[in-house]
Amino acid sequence: MKQHEEPFLTRPLSVVLDFVRFGAALLVAVGHAVQLGLYHGWFPFGVRMQHYCVIVFFVLSGLVISTSVLGGRSSLPRYAVARLSRILPVAIPSLVFSTLAAYLLAGPSPVRMDNSPEDALAVTRQLLAPLTFISAWPGVAGPVWNPPYWSLCYEVWYYAIFALAFFLRGWSRVVAVAMGCVAAGGAILLLMPVWLFGVALTHAPVARRLPLGAAPPVALGALLMALALFRVDHDVLNPLLKAWWPGDAEWSQWALSDVFMGIVMTLALVALRPVASRWEGPILRCGEAARTLAGFSFTLYLFHWPLIQLLRSWGLEAGRSLPVFAALIALIVLTCAGISILTERQSPRLRRWMEARFLETPVGMAPA
Template identity: 30%
Template sequence: MNKFYNNFLKANSLLEGRVSIYLDFLRGLAAILVLMEHLGSRLFLGYGYLQNPTAIIKLLYLLNLLGGPSVIVFFVLSGLFISRSVLKSIMDNKWSWKTYLVNRLSRLYVVLIPALCLTVIADKLASHFFDYNRYIDNYSNIKEFVGNLFYLQNIYVGSYGSNGPLWSLSYEFWYYMLFPAIILLLRNQKKILKVVYLFIALAIILLIGQRMSYYFLIWLVGMLVLLLPATSRVKNKFTMTASLLLVCLAMFMRPLVNNGRLFVDHDTNNLFIVDLFIGLSLGLLIYIFMQGTAKETKPESKNKWFEKTSKLIASFSFSLYLIHYPIINVVYYWAAKNGFKGLQPNLLSVLIEILLVAFMCTIAFMFSRITEVRTNVVRAGIMNILEKLSYNDQKAKVTKMENNLFK
């Protein structure tokens, strides 16, 4: 255990260095790739409608199918940062469910609630004016909204309205709950607490089902990176480049498997294997970059533009992920009602896609200024309210004891 503890301390310190810039860039890029896949599916003609597509057009279609692999990137990064937070607080004897839940829920809800409201507005516009019909009745609408609010999509309800990307939030949320329960179960403590945490962990696993439980293994790859020993053997450009190419290979494999082009039998087990390959290769890349940038610090960074760009796109990545599809959906149905059937892939249409991606990023940036960047303010406000309630509760108990004493 001491060995893992020392490995964790080293990894924790490395994450404060220059590698955090690369991870910010990776997070922002993953959100943009998800946007590109969903935008490309509405903007361009389907692959089957093209005649004699060139190698460049095939590559373009492949680039617009990297949204799925990018969600796996989010899982690994989430596992890295959330497990880091949990392990650090437990090792420092500062673990608190109250603090943890406030941190996690404020991070999610400060963007999720406005995003759900935006989805309602966008879907209503598309339904009333542009022939979009997502719901069977109002009951289904309300049921999905509430279910997504409590992260029950993929379990009891579907993703709310047109906002398909919400599916991954239920994965994330239940992993947030499952991981600390497992870690606390393994810690030395009273048997009754072990039983409680065992019950919680099993209840969550039964709730989320087999598929979501499998993908928890990919999420745990992020934690694995924190426990690996430090090494100096990977501090060279060749190793970094090779690991980056491995991640790219894994990500390009996924759409080929998903479309049945890489394997004859289209099986979801094949897809999970590829997703696990993406997760493991990304974990390796993060580990190598952590070790390779061990002596680099952010203040000495020469590429200030890269650091600023990474921080910028990371700052609105969550907002971009949650709001892009309802906007794309309503615009698509408006365009379709006015005769739009899709663009042929060429230089002009690619430029149009780039401009639309930039426009969507601008919208997400503005949205994030009133949501995502306010997370710490909301978090501090909630903690302040809880502390006041706790203080008033303790004060009331003391007053009651004093009254009973002097009766």
Template identity: 30%
Template sequence: MTRGLSLWLDALRVAATLIVVFSHVAYARFTRGDYQFARDLNIGSDAVIVFFVISGLVIAFAAERDKTLGTYTFNRVTRLLSVLLPALVLTFVLDQIGRPMDASAYPDRFYQPLPLWEMLARGLTMSNEWGLFERVRLGTNGPLWSLSYEAAFYVLFGVAVFMSGLRRGVLLAGLAIVFGPRILLLMPAWLMGVAVWHFVKSGGAARMGTEPARLLAWGGPLAYVLCQAMNVPDTLAQLTADAFAPGHYRFVLVFSDEFVWNNVIGLFTALHVIGMARLVQGYQGSHPHLRWWAGASFSIYVVHYPVLHLIDAAFPAETLARDALLFFGSVGAGLVFAQIFERPIAGVRAAARAIAGRAGLSGRPRNQRHPQATLLPEMPAPRQ
């Protein structure tokens, strides 16, 4: 992973996070419909697919660094739970504060009351969107749906890479049943990120000429804009609706309702990252401010929505000043949260190893090195 590519992925992560926040602020119930274009274009959902591609790339890179299933599992679990646990508690607390202020700020579509024990049980297992279980919304924190997908991707990838033979096949089949088809429909976008990492690692990006790299780097975003201008997402959604008729496809697919378009976005993102990997391969800048923002992107994502609801309940008068408060207040809350919970990940992992050591468990598993992954593509998947 070159410094240039790492920085660019950070920039994409920050941009995608802020787009998600803005797309939620743009709901008419928050801001009168003044920013309805963001809802009409559904840019927040599209930004989540950018997250998936980045995640696939980074996790593929991290798995090679981790080398063992135990280390891979430890790093993924501590990364997720160190942020998710306090985010769930914060969501519950903010919902309990805000709903008595103004119940209309917590409409049924966007709020599902759960006792704290159930919110933690479903949230910490990240099973709230898995097909084998009943779907639930974790209070007001709707964006946590994507963590159900991410966790499933991590598990499937870990099994595919670190296991082999019959055990791998049986586990993958069983897990596919547990996670359900909705999860699997968006996994191609995540695997495109894995494919990008293998392409970059093998020197494919470095061997590209400057002009082809520029074509990919600019072509991905421009193709996305062109598709939006030509109403491609709506066309694909109609085709999906026809395929599921007479049933309602959104009721069946929920957050995977645009899976065809989402995987097209994954392809555009993958091609863009490949081009940028070549263009920034020699870059040696540091940009600590960008790193700082990227280090809070996860926190902003997991806490901004309950904060939006609380602001909506506490400040019902709809003004431009409140619009700014909704956006900057929710982002600011995420920055504070990150300072407390996300940035000290090294200390969290050290403490977890110490506790495991006292319990007689190994904090650094001694599994054999995993074999070279053979199920994962070495080149980006071609556009169908």
């Protein structure tokens, strides 16, 4: 991208995507609450909703990460510091909390824990795989009471492979990227095209030049594709992948549907960009609210499952009452907002410490 060209991720679009990020995290929490039995009333969506929200995260992640390194001031060490300081303050506490919730804080009502160890040594071993972000590998047990952690394991490998491809040169890049892909494994790589859709938006001039008048048709096309996807994913695309993929796809078992959804999200972003620019003034005035909500969306995503399980273990369920369900969801959201003070709100402080400790010339940049 030429230096004088405006990036795809403009200021108003960034504000809108902060709302999208929080909305997607909230929908994941709501969907999982229904899936886990916190609410037994009518609900218009199945498990596909929360899964496709994760695909939204992947596209946004690729877009934000690629945008963050295009300014020319980044380097591999700075990139590593930015990623680690963003991930670790939420990932480690979420693993500790979910384990404590399952074994020490749970109430008298039994809550089923699949693949959960019983003795302390086994629990410790099960924590090590998520801490090293390999728990999404086929056959490796995931964290206790925190299945959503799988997507973070995927993203960490995407971060690493992208960094090797972007910052290295020559044969060292080829060898390093190849080794990174082999280490990640085929199941994780199945969903990497979705993440790369976000990266592609930062490099495709046509994505930045869509006129405002063309935005509605593109958005309508994305909507029609999404509706079509819900008609063919379960009966056509998912069985097709299962027949083609020889091994255990684990969390990538919907990969063909996910790639389709990634295209839908990419088109939606292309259509949203000129609309956000047209309404730049009103949107920017909502920037503080957007940053506040997005500022604990990562915590909401990684803490909502153990919180839901805790509520159920203490017998707190909504039954078929929608108002009670809304109140319980609000309790979870507010709890995560409070927890975020100790988790992702500490990311800037950790980044400054890591830059001062490990980099020669720290820069005051906010984590991407």
